[in-house]
Amino acid sequence: MKNYELLTIYSGALKEDELGAAIKEAKDLLKKHGGSITMEANWGRIKMAYEIKKQTHGTYLVWRLTMDPAHTNAFAGELQVTDHVIR
Secondary structure: OEEEEEEEEEEOOOOHHHHHHHHHHHHHHHHHOOOEEEEEEEEEEEEEEEEEOOEEEEEEEEEEEEEOHHHHHHHHHHHHOOOOEOO
16 A cells, blocks of 8 residues: 545535535545545635636645555546536
């Protein structure tokens, strides 16, 4: 198992309950690939320097996690195609 740091930006248009569901979906995906979170920090809703997918604001979430290196590409690929993760 290796240690990783992951910064995700969720759509700024999400309501509190939608954001919670999107984060839970990402955590479930991480567990599916055998990873675990060692630290989680929600930086909150922040104005981005430039538009990403026609969004000007995003909710930034930072995780420190442990995962088998063999599963990182599959996890990253699945996380990127989720609807609410914009970067």
